Amino acid sequence: MRIIAGTCRSRTLKAPRGMDTRPTYDRVRETIFDILQFEVNGTEALDLYTGSGAMALESLSRGARRAVMCDADAEAVRTASGNAESLGLKDKCEILHMKDMAALKELQARGERFGLVFLDPPYRMDTTPVMAEIAARGLVKPHGVIVAEYRENMPGTPEGFAVWKDRRIGSVFVRMYRKEETEG
Numbered sequence: 001m002r003i004i005a006g007t008c009r010s011r012t013l014k015a016p017r018g019m020d021t022r023p024t025y026d027r028v029r030e031t032i033f034d035i036l037q038f039e040v041n042g043t044e045a046l047d048l049y050t051g052s053g054a055m056a057l058e059s060l061s062r063g064a065r066r067a068v069m070c071d072a073d074a075e076a077v078r079t080a081s082g083n084a085e086s087l088g089l090k091d092k093c094e095i096l097h098m099k100d101m102a103a104l105k106e107l108q109a110r111g112e113r114f115g116l117v118f119l120d121p122p123y124r125m126d127t128t129p130v131m132a133e134i135a136a137r138g139l140v141k142p143h144g145v146i147v148a149e150y151r152e153n154m155p156g157t158p159e160g161f162a163v164w165k166d167r168r169i170g171s172v173f174v175r176m177y178r179k180e181e182t183e184g
Contacts, residue, residue, distance in 0.1 A: 001013045001026060003054075003057060004033060007061050014083060016079040025170070032055075039115065039145055040062045040064050043114070043115030043144075044067070044068070044112075044113070045060075045117070046068045046114040047068070048070050048100055048104075048130070049070070050077075052083055053079070053084055055147075056093065056118070057083055060092050061089075064116070067089075068093075068114075069093060069096070070095070070098060071096075074097060077095055081095050101130070113141045114139060114140055114144060116145055116147065117139070117144070119131070120148075127148050128155045131148065134146065135161060141179070143179055145176055145177065145178050147174065147175075148174070150175070151173065154173065160179060161177040161180065163176070164176045
């Protein structure tokens with residue numbers, strides 16, 4: 001596994017040990033970031049099921065201003081932190097060791113908002129309730145994007161968002177939602 005492009009291009013990443021975490025394949029990540037190429041620079045990214053931290057770190061390598069990585073698994077948190085350190089991106093990262101809903105509550109309490117939200121949860125997990133919580137808590141900036149990877153259980157569309165892009169990359173499906181409303 002490696003960083004595809006940007007300032008850390010071709011640098012390798014470690015993956016958490018065990019079967020609980022599955023890293024996003026390089027090909028899937030490359031396709032996602034080809035689509036998001038004009039969305040990344042200068043934004044804030046949230047990688048909710050971070051695993052190795054690959055999505056957040058790829059965002060930072062491509063010009064994101066800041067990234068929050070979150071995972072409930074201690075091994076994933078250690079691995080993501082080590083990867084951020086080895087890439088020299090630790091100062092642009094925050095790593096939360098907590099479950100998804102607790103993290104969303106914490107981020108809302110702090111007034112955080114993101115231009116990109118990445119959801120690559122464990123297999124068979126339906127992200128619809130998580131996306132509804134993200135929308136209800138106002139964690140996505142106007143015109144921001146939620147990127148949901150899945151193999152089963154196609155997620156529903158959260159309130160205030162529209163399906164922007166749908167892709168199938170091998171056995172992985174990626175659905176991107178854009179926040180349609182504007183502030184005012």
